[in-house]
Amino acid sequence: MTDFESFKKQALQELLEWLRVPSISTLPEHKGDMERAAAYVRSALERAGMARTELIHRAEHPMVYGEWLGAPGKPTLLLYGHYDVQPPDPLDEWVSPPFEPQIRNDNIYARGATDDKGQTWILVKAVEWLMQRDGRLPVNVRFLIEGEEECGGEAVARYLSEKPAQLAADAAVICDSEMFAPGLPSICTGLRGIVYGELHVEGARQDLHSGVYGGAAPNPLMAIAEILTALKDRDGHILIPGFYDRVVEPAPAEMEAWARLPFNEKEYLEKEIGAKELTGEPGLTVFERTWARPTLEVHGIRGGFTGEGAKTVIPARAVAKISMRLVPEQQPEEAVQQLRAAVESATPRGVKAEFRLLHGAPASLVDPENPFVKQAAAAMEEVFGRKTVFIRSGGSIPIVGLFDEHLRIPSVLMGFGLPDDNLHAPNEKFHVPNFYSGIEAVTRYLERLGA
Ligand code: BES
Ligand code: MN
Numbered sequence: 001m002t003d004f005e006s007f008k009k010q011a012l013q014e015l016l017e018w019l020r021v022p023s024i025s026t027l028p029e030h031k032g033d034m035e036r037a038a039a040y041v042r043s044a045l046e047r048a049g050m051a052r053t054e055l056i057h058r059a060e061h062p063m064v065y066g067e068w069l070g071a072p073g074k075p076t077l078l079l080y081g082h083y084d085v086q087p088p089d090p091l092d093e094w095v096s097p098p099f100e101p102q103i104r105n106d107n108i109y110a111r112g113a114t115d116d117k118g119q120t121w122i123l124v125k126a127v128e129w130l131m132q133r134d135g136r137l138p139v140n141v142r143f144l145i146e147g148e149e150e151c152g153g154e155a156v157a158r159y160l161s162e163k164p165a166q167l168a169a170d171a172a173v174i175c176d177s178e179m180f181a182p183g184l185p186s187i188c189t190g191l192r193g194i195v196y197g198e199l200h201v202e203g204a205r206q207d208l209h210s211g212v213y214g215g216a217a218p219n220p221l222m223a224i225a226e227i228l229t230a231l232k233d234r235d236g237h238i239l240i241p242g243f244y245d246r247v248v249e250p251a252p253a254e255m256e257a258w259a260r261l262p263f264n265e266k267e268y269l270e271k272e273i274g275a276k277e278l279t280g281e282p283g284l285t286v287f288e289r290t291w292a293r294p295t296l297e298v299h300g301i302r303g304g305f306t307g308e309g310a311k312t313v314i315p316a317r318a319v320a321k322i323s324m325r326l327v328p329e330q331q332p333e334e335a336v337q338q339l340r341a342a343v344e345s346a347t348p349r350g351v352k353a354e355f356r357l358l359h360g361a362p363a364s365l366v367d368p369e370n371p372f373v374k375q376a377a378a379a380m381e382e383v384f385g386r387k388t389v390f391i392r393s394g395g396s397i398p399i400v401g402l403f404d405e406h407l408r409i410p411s412v413l414m415g416f417g418l419p420d421d422n423l424h425a426p427n428e429k430f431h432v433p434n435f436y437s438g439i440e441a442v443t444r445y446l447e448r449l450g451a
Contacts, residue, residue: 004129008436011125012108014044015435018083018117019101019110025061025084026151034061034147037083037117041124041145042066048128050143059155061147065166068131069140074450075372076140078169078409079127080399081120081176082149085112086424093426106432113430114417119175120145122416122435126442138450142169149176149398152196152359156399160406171372172403173445175438177415180391181262182431185380185441187373188413190250190291190392191400193326193363195335199224199343201303202317203351210312218350220318221303227353228320230346231339232296236280236289238324240342243294246329250292250392258287261389272419291392295325325394332360361398366410372449376412379445383437395423414441 002010023037024030038055045053045066053066061084069076088098088111096102101110108118123143130137144167146156160167177188201220208217232238250258265286269278280289289295303318305311324335340355347353366373368390377388393415400411416438422428 002132007129007132008125008439011121011128011439012432012435015118015121016101016108016110018121019108019112020099022088022099023084023112023147024087025148025153027087031061034084038062038064038145038147041083041120044124044128045143048124049131056155056159058159059148059153061153061155063147063155063159064143064145066143067141068127068137069142071137071140071450074139075171076142076169077446077449078167078172078403078407079123079141079143080172080174080403080411081123081143081145082116082147083112083120083145084147084150085115085117086150088426090426095427098426098428103432107429108432108435109427109429111428113428114421115423115428116149116176118430118435119416119438122175122438122442123173126439126446129439129443130446138446141446142167146399152194152361152398157402160402164406167407169407169409171370171409172399172407172411173376173442174397174400174411174413175416175442176397177393177395177413178417178419178421179415179434180389180419182418183384184262184386185377185384185388186391186415187368187377187380187388188393188415189366189368189373189390190328191364191397191413192291192294192394193330193332193361193401194323194396194398195326195332195339195357195360196321196323197336197355197357199227199320199322199353199355200317201227201319201347201351201353204314204316207316208314210314213314217314218348219314220351221301221315223348223351223353224301224303224318224320226348227343227346228298228322231342235282236295238294238296240296240338242338243335246331246334247294247327248329250288255288257390258285258291261287261391263287287392290394292327294327294330295394296322297325298322325396326363328363328365330363332362336360359398361396362401364397364400364404364411366400366413370410370412372410372412375448376414376445379448380414380441382444383441414438414445416441
């Protein structure tokens with residue numbers, strides 16, 4: 001039998017292999033890579049000693065399932081991760097290519113390194129280590145590793161509502177979030193929800209000469225600009241009627257805990273953001289603005305002439321990709337209705353505007369007093385030698401709300417990413433020591449729950 005140190009090194013090598021597969025769920029041309037990435041993790045689950053594994057096809061990309069239920073009377077954990085990744089563009093900003101993982105300064109650079117192949121690998125390898133060492137596990141486990149998290153796919157939602165019994169568990173464990181600071185063990189207790197879609201705007205029947213018709217013809221790109229500025233003001237306040245009606249403020253105790261977090265706004269601005277100044281609603285802290293307040297963002301605008309040089313044209317149509325992040329109690333369906341109404345009243349003369357929904361998920365909260373959460377905090381404390389902090393994140397993990405709704409179980413969000421890991425951006429990285437500590441922490445967690 002190998003010792004733990006060589007086991008972890010071997011685990012790292014296997015992770016690098018997995019990271020070579022460009023499993024980009026949102027791009028149809030990567031369908032085959034999605035199948036390969038799923039097959040890779042399935043065989044890893046088999047090698048880890050799962051008694052049964054399965055590829056579940058429900059929508060576009062398969063889900064990978066694995067179970068070992070040989071510890072009667074002990075808790076059952078649902079270990080969740082996702083093998084799909086975000087598109088890697090802009091490619092020329094990567095120091096090494098996104099799907100040719102490279103280790104520099106103790107960091108793995110690759111798309112998916114932290115989000116979420118690296119962190120999913122922590123769960124797989126912690127289980128494999130215990131199995132290899134003891135021939136059994138201290139608790140029962142079911143793995144669910146999906147391939148549509150990054151594109152808001154329906155596969156998991158459909159499966160959970162059809163067959164909740166197949167995934168029956170006492171708690172879910174998810175490694176797909178961040179530590180608040182290097183070396184500071186962190187559990188995420190709140191995520192924002194999301195509504196993502198496209199704003200389609202149509203003007204003239206076809207593109208027009210902007211000199212000949214400018215002044216008389218409607219311009220869909222201008223219309224998009226007008227609509228967007230009517231949706232959100234310069235202070236970051238969303239102008240959609242009724243949008244804030246359900247927003248719940250965090251409890252004073254939670255905000256006091258946030259105020260005690262080691263945070264330097266100037267450093268955050270310079271190191272993480274790299275802009276001239278922060279924006280957003282005045283009078284609120286960065287934590288409130290990013291964790292507890294809804295937002296509206298535009299991700300891309302398509303239309304007209306965007307190549308080098310000059311072309312004088314009034315485009316016939318344009319599209320903006322936009323999303324709203326939601327906080328607890330806001331309902332995605334209601335937010336979409338409110339958005340559509342606001343778009344309608346902001347649409348200028350001469351164009352037709354339509355919001356097409358791509359996906360949505362509500363926000364979620366986890367009770368820090370839940371015994372499964374407390375044990376996780378204690379396990380992380382043992383490994384990192386510091387008290388675990390409870391934080392929220394502005395990101396979304398749609399499965400958390402679904403586990404709550406269909407399985408009635410809490411999700412324990414043990415995160416091992418770092419704030420500067422460049423998720424969804426060029427040069428995504430994962431700190432190798434965090435990968436190793438993650439395996440140790442999850443191992444300790446399972447041992448504690450089985451004791
Ligand atoms: N892991 C992230 C979310 C996250 C990031 C949680 C940092 C906590 C800290 C997740 O994979 C993600 O990016 N989700 C998407 C959701 C979506 C496309 C439905 C997101 O938030 O944009
Ligand atoms: Mn992500």
